[in-house]
Amino acid sequence: MWTFFHKLGSPPWLYAIAGAILRWLVPVTLVALVGGMVWGLLFTAPDFRQGNSYRIIYIHVPAAVVALAGYYVMAIAGAISLIWRMKMADVVMKAAAPVGAALTFIALLTGAIWGKPTWGTWWVWDARITSMLILLFLYLGVVALYEAFDNKEAAGKACAVLSLVGMVNIPIIYKSVDWWYSLHQPASIKFSGESTIDPSMLYPLLLMIAAFYALFTCCLLMNMRAELLQRESRTQWVKKIAGKESRR
Amino acid sequence: MYFDSFQALLTMNGHGIYVWPAYLITIVVITAVLVAPLRRRNRLLEQLAAELRRTESATGSGVRGEQ
Numbered sequence: 001m002w003t004f005f006h007k008l009g010s011p012p013w014l015y016a017i018a019g020a021i022l023r024w025l026v027p028v029t030l031v032a033l034v035g036g037m038v039w040g041l042l043f044t045a046p047d048f049r050q051g052n053s054y055r056i057i058y059i060h061v062p063a064a065v066v067a068l069a070g071y072y073v074m075a076i077a078g079a080i081s082l083i084w085r086m087k088m089a090d091v092v093m094k095a096a097a098p099v100g101a102a103l104t105f106i107a108l109l110t111g112a113i114w115g116k117p118t119w120g121t122w123w124v125w126d127a128r129i130t131s132m133l134i135l136l137f138l139y140l141g142v143v144a145l146y147e148a149f150d151n152k153e154a155a156g157k158a159c160a161v162l163s164l165v166g167m168v169n170i171p172i173i174y175k176s177v178d179w180w181y182s183l184h185q186p187a188s189i190k191f192s193g194e195s196t197i198d199p200s201m202l203y204p205l206l207l208m209i210a211a212f213y214a215l216f217t218c219c220l221l222m223n224m225r226a227e228l229l230q231r232e233s234r235t236q237w238v239k240k241i242a243g244k245e246s247r248r
Numbered sequence: 249m250y251f252d253s254f255q256a257l258l259t260m261n262g263h264g265i266y267v268w269p270a271y272l273i274t275i276v277v278i279t280a281v282l283v284a285p286l287r288r289r290n291r292l293l294e295q296l297a298a299e300l301r302r303t304e305s306a307t308g309s310g311v312r313g314e315q
Contacts, residue, residue, distance in 0.1 A: 037271065041257075042250060042251065042257070043249060045250055046250070046260075046261075051260075052263040052264070052267060053260075053263040053266050055260070055263075056271075060270075098284070099281055102278075102280070105277060106273075106274050106278075109270070110270045110273075110274060113266050113269060113270045114266065116266060117263055117266050215281075219281050219282060219285065222286065225289060226285045226292065229289060229293065230288075233296055239296065239300060242293050242296035242297045243300055245293040
């Protein structure tokens, strides 16, 4: 067990293992994304009330779900780096922020596009939508805050604190559709009880959610690898990799 | 396939103008987040490799010689 933790703190080991995972995870992710999109766009029946516009669900919901999950990753990594001073946790936190921001952006944008034919408006200052916008600003805030510091250790601490404070927003996003009167519908997929979505629509949606989780993991690992190389650029193992690259 | 023709797939009964841009923008953003770390990594490695070549030609030794 302890050796595992030791390895987890070892940059060359982390770099290598992330590379090994990416070698198969990237192709699997791309196939799942393309497959899920084609399934949702071409092989499902339209919604009886919303017509074809509902097809946006296959990107909107997965992006929103994983944007929230990604925030946990970022905040927990931030907490670990604050409490235990684990350098690799800081790398994870920094790597998660831009990916989370991109996913939140996708969720907001596709939501706005979906809102036009369904609600008749691109944007409302509704609880769910506003709290998602705050999530986007939190992600972007972490990215910007990191860049604002010259001292990267201080930057890591400030970002960790910001992402932990931002955790307040997460239950608000989840509960916003129940707490406030909202245009946004409550969740259709439930872990307990009957889901209020037809299986023919549920399966491609679940595939897309899995694909977006995989996409987040891919981007996280790739960002971590780039970050590790930069932080460790003066060490022998990075020079070895650079030497190999230059001979190609 | 649900749609009868390519035309029907494109227009989606008037919802095509919403659905297709939504998917298109999503694909663009996904491509961007996948390519950005790759480019950053390649740029870094190129820089480091160039530095290595410089120190090697200056001292006549380096990591490459050790391998």
